[in-house]
Amino acid sequence: MSEKVLSGAGLRGQSAGSTALCTVGKSGTGLTYRGYDIHELATHATFEEVAYLLFHGELPNANQLEDYKARLRGMRGLPNGLKKVLEEVPADAHPMDVMRTGCSMLGNLETEQSFEQQQDIADRLLSVFPSILLYWYRFSHDGVRIDTETDDDSIAGHFLHLMLDKKPSDNHRRCMDVSLILYAEHEFNASTFTARVCASTLSDMHSCITGAIGSLRGPLHGGANEAAMEMIEKYSSPEQAKEEVLGMLARKDKIMGFGHAIYSTSDPRNNIIKGWSKILADEVGDTVLYPVSEMVEKVMWDEKKLFPNADFFHASAYHFMDIPTKLFTPIFVCSRLTGWASHVMEQRANNRIIRPSADYVGPEPRSWVAIDAR
Numbered sequence: 313m314s315e316k317v318l319s320g321a322g323l324r325g326q327s328a329g330s331t332a333l334c335t336v337g338k339s340g341t342g343l344t345y346r347g348y349d350i351h352e353l354a355t356h357a358t359f360e361e362v363a364y365l366l367f368h369g370e371l372p373n374a375n376q377l378e379d380y381k382a383r384l385r386g387m388r389g390l391p392n393g394l395k396k397v398l399e400e401v402p403a404d405a406h407p408m409d410v411m412r413t414g415c416s417m418l419g420n421l422e423t424e425q426s427f428e429q430q431q432d433i434a435d436r437l438l439s440v441f442p443s444i445l446l447y448w449y450r451f452s453h454d455g456v457r458i459d460t461e462t463d464d465d466s467i468a469g470h471f472l473h474l475m476l477d478k479k480p481s482d483n484h485r486r487c488m489d490v491s492l493i494l495y496a497e498h499e500f501n502a503s504t505f506t507a508r509v510c511a512s513t514l515s516d517m518h519s520c521i522t523g524a525i526g527s528l529r530g531p532l533h534g535g536a537n538e539a540a541m542e543m544i545e546k547y548s549s550p551e552q553a554k555e556e557v558l559g560m561l562a563r564k565d566k567i568m569g570f571g572h573a574i575y576s577t578s579d580p581r582n583n584i585i586k587g588w589s590k591i592l593a594d595e596v597g598d599t600v601l602y603p604v605s606e607m608v609e610k611v612m613w614d615e616k617k618l619f620p621n622a623d624f625f626h627a628s629a630y631h632f633m634d635i636p637t638k639l640f641t642p643i644f645v646c647s648r649l650t651g652w653a654s655h656v657m658e659q660r661a662n663n664r665i666i667r668p669s670a671d672y673v674g675p676e677p678r679s680w681v682a683i684d685a686r
């Protein structure tokens with residue numbers, strides 16, 4: 313196999329357009345949404361406030377927030393045509409494929425006819441994504457047809473309520489709210505860039521979001537939180553975790569949930585979700601998963617100077633809330649929809665089709681060879 317050429321690969325370090333939505337690593341490690349630091353948002357905001365901020369550019373006042381939340385609550389129902397499709401999807405399907413199919417099917421039933429509908433479509437997707445996922449999940453796993461039109465005040469509470477069939481504790485609801493805030497937006501990451509490329513052809517919102525879901529699914533992007541969980545749950549002690557991770561590094565395996573394309577010393581979302589993971593670990597009396605996670609963090613830093621990204625401590629935090637591992641990345645979808653849709657709208661507002669060039673590395677021009685002479 314030829315040597316991998318990295319410099320400039322993956323468009324790293326090149327600007328591919330402008331955005332007013334978010335800065336990533338601008339001051340080395342920082343993350344801001346429309347100028348607000350992620351730590352302030354994770355401390356003071358709700359996910360609905362963040363969604364409003366991303367979509368409209370400013371934080372809502374109290375009345376605007378109440379109206380927005382009421383609007384979102386009113387759009388949690390699923391059309392019958394979509395329920396039928398979800399009931400056909402097998403229980404062993406990957407839930408990211410369910411999200412992709414659900415979004416695409418909704419595009420057939422509630423097609424975007426004009427860009428004037430784009431905000432309504434974005435709000436509808438924000439409201440209905442947890443319903444799509446959990447209607448399928450509960451039907452295929454528990455054999456029940458759930459009513460997705462709950463009166464839960466927040467998307468976080470609605471999600472956990474549908475999943476566990478009971479209202480969540482305040483700590484769980486707030487942890488989920490913070491998680492949705494942390495995952496909401498991240499500039500020109502792979503899935504968002506997918507959405508923008510699709511938008512640049514003047515395609516419809518559902519196509520842009522469906523494509524983005526496909527990009528988020530991979531383990532180098534959103535799928536890393538599930539992959540991290542599958543790794544840490546194998547270890548019964550920090551000592552075992554250390555030995556296994558050292559072995560993986562020696563074999564040049566990737567350790568999922570570590571490293572980042574833009575941040576070089578830390579991911580600002582990590583400390584926030586790590587703090588929540590610790591709170592939940594103490595609450596459930598965990599003596600294994602959190603210490604194992606901390607040991608993996610230490611080994612990765614000592615050996616490779618690699619740090620946990622947003623995904624790593626999400627794994628244990630979600631696990632402590634009894635969220636099945638295969639639902640981890642779909643939760644990311646329910647959140648990142650806000651960033652994706654905001655980028656689609658931003659792209660449309662100042663559009664030129666995205667069509668870069670390639671450096672040709674193939675054969676020189678040559679003559680056609682007839683089939684019997686090959």
Ligand SMILES: CC(=O)SCCNC(=O)CCNC(=O)[C@H](O)C(C)(C)COP(=O)(O)OP(=O)(O)OC[C@H]1O[C@@H](n2cnc3c(N)ncnc32)[C@H](O)[C@@H]1OP(=O)(O)O
Binds near residue numbers: 532534536574
């Ligand atoms: C929410 C999110 O999407 S965050 C990202 C989630 N993805 C993951 O956690 C998957 C694991 N991480 C990775 O694969 C990478 O770090 C990525 C995809 C996030 C970034 O990729 P890149 O920008 O290409 O990484 P970068 O250039 O910093 O890599 C430098 C070196 O560190 C190594 N490296 C980077 N991350 C890891 C890792 N998690 N485990 C082991 N080695 C790693 C690379 O192999 C590379 O080594 P090499 O030069 O010997 O080939």
Ligand SMILES: O=C([O-])CC(=O)C(=O)O
Binds near residue numbers: 336498502573574
């Ligand atoms: O920015 C990236 O490349 C990946 C990431 O952390 C995200 O999308 O949240």
